[in-house]
Amino acid sequence: MTVNDDSFTNWKNREEIAESMIPIIGKLHREQDVTVLLHSRSLVNKSVVSILKTHRFARQIAGAELSVTETLPFLKTLAELDLGPSQIDIGMLAATYREDDRGLSIAEFTAEAVAGATGANKIERREGRDVVLYGFGRIGRLVARLLIEKSGSGNGLRLRAIVVRGGGDQDIVKRASLLRRDSIHGQFQGTITVDEANSTIIANGNEIKVIYANDPSEVDYTAYGIKDAILIDNTGKWRDREGLSQHLRPGIDKVVLTAPGKGDVPNIVHGVNHDTIKPDEQILSCASCTTNALVPPLKAMDDEFGVQRGHVETVHSFTNDQNLLDNYHKSERRGRSAPLNMVITETGAASAVSKALPELKAKITGSSIRVPVPDVSIAILNLQLARETTRQEVLDYLREVSLTSPLKRQIDFISAPDAVSSDFIGSRHASIVDAGATKVEGDNAILYLWYDNEFGYSCQVIRVVQHVSGVEYPTYPAPAV
Template identity: 35%
Template sequence: MRIAVNGLGRIGRLVVRAITSLQDSKLELVAANSLAESDIIAHLLNYDSTHGKLTNRFQYNNNYLFNSTSKISLFRQSKPETIPWGKENIDIVIECSGKFNSKNAAIAHLTAGAKKVIISAPCENADSTIIVGVNDHLLNSNHNIISVGSCTTNAVAPIVKILNDKFGIQCGHITTVHAYTSDQNILDNSHKDFRRARSCFASIIPTKTGVSTSLKEVIPELANCLDGSSVRVPTSNVSLIDFTFYSHKTLTVQSINNEIKESAKLANMKDILDIAPAPLVSVDFNHSKFSAIFDPYETKVVGKNLGRIVAWYDNEWGFVHRIIDIVKIVELCCRDER
């Protein structure tokens, strides 16, 4: 499977790091498109403030990034339809630029010769929105524009599904306490969101999240039952889900914790859901590959039917590994069709 990445920001660079470190013969990263210069791309791949230094470091010239195990063609095109994906015989483009998150925009990659596009963001009109551990069984070879949702959707959806299957969720609210991202300002400056316009280091910043919209697509039986909000905090990575819900069945702290702990042992939750082994803090989950790490020490029940759970997630590294999981599922689907 020949893979390309469009956009080498935070997620795009970590996708490059993760795929090239796997050394999986079925997944060959052969091309990337970015408007940045080769020298800064290589430097930011090799040295990451959050995830550390690469041991197998990239070198560069005007046309390639390369290390001892990988050689990646570099393109600098602003429009996807002009990138020579066909010439490179690209099977999958991982769209990480943040600029082409609609189906109509992402189709340009297919026009350029790619066979499929995986969008690293929500996309309501995608052929499918796939959350690993929740609805990945629905992915098939006819899906050409695939959304992986958001890091938050990947964190909360597996736990919401577990709770709904066991206890029945009448309604609920999701709050994500989220690390700052590059969409925010270091110092106060103009922004379409008045609150994100403010310094990400100086304040706790309430903002919006699309998690409830994405959840409707992957757990349709809970459409119109859930809502969500986000609070950005002055930390660089690792976020937290705080989910409060009203159930059909009677709840206890023990019944919630036991159900999630047992579900985490299932095959479809391998590498998706983990359990915090102690009362930990956000830095302890940096560089975690899991979609979510459930914190049983924070579970609360009020009355008989009002429950609250907390789960941690590395909103960068964990999310990147779900993107790669979907690449692997697409590869398997296409292989089975041949």
């Protein structure tokens, strides 16, 4: 047998093992509200190849690919336990077991590591929480995809309705079609049908009422059987407490804005300050995509090195706020053709940092250039640190943060030498550190942070909504603090 034959046989064996993992992962998710992760990446509803590729990602941790033969025993053990709702990282289980020298069996070690999710300690499965989307644009449709994807057992978040202005003939058909196909993010993973007579979109079995209204005051959500719902306003039309309070109609309990909030509206970046949300707070903001990209790495750098001051330059993909061709626009420069020009514009992300990270005393300034790509942006963060360091120390630290810290869902790390913006379409992280572009000299560090300003940001929104709804379940093994 040739070497190539050996490689191919090995691949087929791993495929077979990955296939055996899929029904276990699915059953845990549907029946027990357990999300199986591999180094913070969900394995739920993933294909055989996706599972194998996610295992290959573990090269960043130990320099060698994590084998499915190594993780399968942990997964089989989980299937035998009386687990409550939780997120369990089998990659971290395998890594910590490898370092454990007590001679425990995999079953014994796993039971101990996830003890907080079993027996008397486990969280009881909660009734699903209703969610309403107000607006159905770029962010609204991606948030809808994520809500449908995560509906799982039906005990988490349930997308019950979307509210839009009437758009004429076949409005609901056209909106369903935009949900089904996306020029950037590809096809919807599942089935979508339309019930025009009942103004309903049915996506993977989720019945989503399409409500037509020109103003929040026109809607009584209880008339649609909606109660205690979280409303996600992704129109950006209202950004202060007075305007957003209009959404607090019958059936709506909380309002989450997908844009920077003004005045006293809390600006939340999940992973950094989501634990400051007061239980009785009814209105909050998820800040901007750029703020979400900046704040987690800023916090990480300040925690380890101290940040004296900084400047961020964002190179941002164009958005619907700009014009396709030159035309009037209320803002300077944004009236010029978005797909034909680089457009200098302002960004509020730098000033928003202080709202999400008030303990950061450093002054952060910022500016932005819109460029002719439809998605994925990059923030160039230039920092003066409180102490001198080296490029290798910074990279080693950020790599570890991305893998094992409480910020691992927000910060990703890539060392590919030829990475470009399109590689990060669909990233679920708030920002991705580009190791190859990082520059450090003495007390000066320049970080290049990629971010999918549509999908990565939508994932952050979902995390905030999960937190305030009480369905953000604990992760095991617990990340290092």
